[in-house]
Every structure is written in structure tokens, then in C-alpha cells.
Amino acid sequence: MRRLLPRALVTVLVAAAIVVPSAPALAAPVFKVPFPCGQVWGGQTRTDHSPVNAVDFNRADDVDDLVYASAPGMVDLVGDQGASGYGKYLRINHGGGYTTYYAHLNNWYVAVGAQVGYGSPVGIVGSTGNSTGPHLHYEQRLNGSSVRVKFDGVEALYYGSRNYTSSNACDGAGTGAGYIDTANSGAQNLYSAPGTSYPVAGSRNDGTYVTIYCQKAGQSVTGKWGTGNVWNRIGTNQFVPDVNTDTGYTGFIPSVARCP
Numbered sequence: 637m638r639r640l641l642p643r644a645l646v647t648v649l650v651a652a653a654i655v656v657p658s659a660p661a662l663a664a665p666v667f668k669v670p671f672p673c674g675q676v677w678g679g680q681t682r683t684d685h686s687p688v689n690a691v692d693f694n695r696a697d698d699v700d701d702l703v704y705a706s707a708p709g710m711v712d713l714v715g716d717q718g719a720s721g722y723g724k725y726l727r728i729n730h731g732g733g734y735t736t737y738y739a740h741l742n743n744w745y746v747a748v749g750a751q752v753g754y755g756s757p758v759g760i761v762g763s764t765g766n767s768t769g770p771h772l773h774y775e776q777r778l779n780g781s782s783v784r785v786k787f788d789g790v791e792a793l794y795y796g797s798r799n800y801t802s803s804n805a806c807d808g809a810g811t812g813a814g815y816i817d818t819a820n821s822g823a824q825n826l827y828s829a830p831g832t833s834y835p836v837a838g839s840r841n842d843g844t845y846v847t848i849y850c851q852k853a854g855q856s857v858t859g860k861w862g863t864g865n866v867w868n869r870i871g872t873n874q875f876v877p878d879v880n881t882d883t884g885y886t887g888f889i890p891s892v893a894r895c896p
């Protein structure tokens with residue numbers, strides 16, 4: 637587990653205690669582990685953490701792994717504290733006074749005002765801010781105060797480390813995300829259906845971030861990430877080979893639906 641430097645973080649957290657409009661207590665949203673369906677992440681709580689109810693998540697080679705919204709809501713804060721505190725972080729407002737925080741991100745996938753749901757990628761794991769290695773710092777707050785984290789209605793382990801398996805968007809209702817990856821060999825053609833014999837329907841430059849709405853088996857092609865027959869729909873009638881999309885997965889993404 638990567639530890640933060642608690643004393644320094646306390647100062648920043650006070651500064652970051654942005655007032656959330658108070659609201660009558662409503663039933664808490666059903667929060668999910670903030671990673672794609674089926675992934676297993678080590679979650680650590682500890683008495684010297686700031687705030688003390690936060691959870692730090694790690695798994696092997698987790699830098700740039702996708703972070704998902706843990707419940708539906710609206711992104712109401714996207715911030716960068718530079719080399720201190722949270723670094724790149726964001727907040728999702730779930731209504732009823734409930735918010736969640738995602739910190740030390742390498743990058744954001746959403747802007748303020750974005751409506752998100754289970755399975756919505758909001759960013760990628762990093763080590764920005766006051767962090768000594770890649771991990772996700774995660775908080776649940778009620779009316780601005782950090783509360784003990786629950787997943788699927790069950791309180792996390794306080795205090796200690798255990799594995800958490802994500803049930804986030806396991807119904808396949810989520811979207812995926814990734815980057816066009818042609819290994820710097822130029823723009824990637826999009827096709828109106830999952831095969832190169834279909835009409836070209838635009839192109840995307842290498843390195844472009846894309847949202848994946850659904851996936852479908854089609855023509856087997858060879859690309860940056862090997863040979864495969866999975867295609868990603870990234871727009872209306874716009875398909876790109878999964879072997880030229882860096883999604884963090886090989887082939888189908890568990891939380892993403894099959895295209896009709």
C-alpha cells in the first residue's frame with residue numbers, strides 16, 4: 637500500500653473542505669467499488685489517514701487504470717492541487733448531501749457538469765499530489781463530512797486492508813473508455829460496422845480519448861495490441877478495432893454491452 641504523508645495532507649484537506657449545500661438526510665446511494673466490474677482491488681483504511689474514513693486502493697500495475705463513478709450523480713468539482721494534497725481530483729455529487737472524492741488521478745475523463753452513472757469512467761489512477769506511488773484515494777462524504785465508506789451497503793473494513801471486488805455496472809449497462817492506439821502509425825480509420833470492408837466513417841488521431849458505447853465481434857484484424865475480432869463502437873455507426881484501442885482490457889470489457 638502506498639501511504640500518504642498525513643500531516644501535510646491535513647492542512648490541504650481543511651482548505652479543500654468545500655461547502656456542499658446541506659440537504660435533508662435521504663437514503664444513501666448504493667455505492668459500488670469505483671472500478672470496473674469484476675476487478676479486485678486492495679483497499680486500505682488506517683487510523684493515521686486523512687480523513688480517517690478514506691480508503692486507499694491499489695492493485696498490481698495500477699497506474700492509468702480506469703476509475704469509475706461509484707454511484708450515479710453529477711461531477712461538481714474538478715480540481716488540481718498540484719504537487720500537494722489531492723493532486724488531480726474530482727468530486728461527484730450524488731444528491732441527498734452525499735458526495736464522493738477521487739484523488740491523485742493521472743487524468744480526468746469528465747468535466748464539471750458531467751452526468752455520470754455506474755460504469756462511467758471518470759479518470760485514471762495516478763500518483764499526483766501528496767502521494768508516494770500510484771493509488772486511488774477515495775472518500776464518501778455526507779454534508780461535507782467524511783463518513784465510513786460502504787460498498788453495496790456493507791461497511792468497509794476499519795481499520796485494515798482487504799480485497800474488494802467491484803460489482804460496478806456488472807449488468808453491462810456501463811460505457812468503457814480508452815485511447816486510440818496505432819503505435820504512432822497515424823490516424824485510425826473508423827468503419828460503419830465491425831470490419832474494414834465496410835464504409836469508412838471518419839478517423840481519429842493516435843492518442844485520442846474515446847468513449848466506448850458498446851462492443852461487437854466482427855472481422856479479425858491485427859493491430860497494436862495483437863490480433864482480435866472485437867470492435868468498439870465509439871460513435872453512431874463508428875467502429876474501431878479493439879486491438880487499436882487501449883482500454884486496459886484484452887477484448888470485451890465486462891461492464892460494456894454488446895452492440896445489437
Ligand SMILES: [Zn+2]
Pocket residue numbers: 640685690691692772773774
Ligand atoms: Zn489516501
